[in-house]
Amino acid sequence: MGEARRERVLDAIVASKRAEIEALKLELAKESPAAPGARREGVAERLARPSGAPLRLLTEIKRKSPSAGALSTAMGVDDRARAYARAGASAISVLCDGPFFGGSYEDVTRVRAALESEGLSTPILAKEFILDPVQLRRASAAGADLALLIVRIVSPEQLGSLVTAARDAGLEPLVEVATEAELRIALATEARLIGVNARDLDTLRMDPARAASLVAAIPEGRVALHLSGLKTPDDVRAVARGRADGALLGEILMRQDDPTALLAELVAAA
Numbered sequence: 001m002g003e004a005r006r007e008r009v010l011d012a013i014v015a016s017k018r019a020e021i022e023a024l025k026l027e028l029a030k031e032s033p034a035a036p037g038a039r040r041e042g043v044a045e046r047l048a049r050p051s052g053a054p055l056r057l058l059t060e061i062k063r064k065s066p067s068a069g070a071l072s073t074a075m076g077v078d079d080r081a082r083a084y085a086r087a088g089a090s091a092i093s094v095l096c097d098g099p100f101f102g103g104s105y106e107d108v109t110r111v112r113a114a115l116e117s118e119g120l121s122t123p124i125l126a127k128e129f130i131l132d133p134v135q136l137r138r139a140s141a142a143g144a145d146l147a148l149l150i151v152r153i154v155s156p157e158q159l160g161s162l163v164t165a166a167r168d169a170g171l172e173p174l175v176e177v178a179t180e181a182e183l184r185i186a187l188a189t190e191a192r193l194i195g196v197n198a199r200d201l202d203t204l205r206m207d208p209a210r211a212a213s214l215v216a217a218i219p220e221g222r223v224a225l226h227l228s229g230l231k232t233p234d235d236v237r238a239v240a241r242g243r244a245d246g247a248l249l250g251e252i253l254m255r256q257d258d259p260t261a262l263l264a265e266l267v268a269a270a
């Protein structure tokens with residue numbers, strides 16, 4: 001990928017959302033508003049790590065990504081979700097973005113049904129580029145428990161109202177930051193879950209050292225999550241030694257046609 005193209009990935013993604021949001025507004029206007037679920041109850045607590053406990057692992061489902069390209073689709077999202085939950089995932093992140101990550105809100109619904117059919121209650125994170133409350137209502141209707149809110153793509157005022165809108169939609173917000181300035185903005189909201197993306201979404205470059213110092217700067221009282229770039233059990237061990245409550249595993253698991261054995265190893269490293 002050329003440098004100029006990389007720098008525009010986030011802009012291109014955000015631009016594609018504007019049309020989707022208009023379509024969602026029309027779609028949801030036809031439906032009577034669903035009673036707000038109470039699914040977010042207890043979700044933040046489940047991701048908090050009591051002292052001495054292992055690092056919580058959030059595992060991700062995506063078919064491709066702008067940085068990694070095509071990922072494994074050998075296992076259906078339903079089998080993969082069950083495999084993640086049985087192996088000890090504390091939450092399952094499901095990409096809702098279609099154009100860049102190959103996901104959909106229907107995937108959230110598939111994962112919800114797959115977990116419920118086995119009596120598994122692993123929380124589901126809707127991973128989308130959220131600019132408008134209508135996306136939160138759609139994610140909630142699809143069966144999500146949590147929604148990602150990315151500081152970089154909204155104003156601080158919008159972020160504050162999206163945190164409230166997420167709760168109103170029955171979702172627990174997880175606020176993603178990549179810099180100290182963004183962390184300050186996140187901490188000015190009521191969000192209980194703060195995640196640090198080691199990947200700069202504008203350039204797609206990884207900066208693990210900056211991510212580690214940002215995670216360390218998240219005050220007690222908020223759940224701190226490390227959101228990207230972990231490639232080996234040693235990487236998981238290194239994060240587990242620090243302040244993080246949990247870490248997200250994406251590409252490393254999505255490169256496996258069957259993630260079961262590797263996830264067991266990563267759980268043991270946590």
Ligand SMILES: O=P(O)(O)OC[C@@H](O)[C@@H](O)c1c[nH]c2ccccc12
Binds near residue numbers: 060128227248249251
């Ligand atoms: O695949 P990795 O390196 O484990 O990282 C996942 C994470 O970076 C990625 O899925 C992500 C983090 N923040 C996002 C925001 C939108 C879409 C995707 C993301």
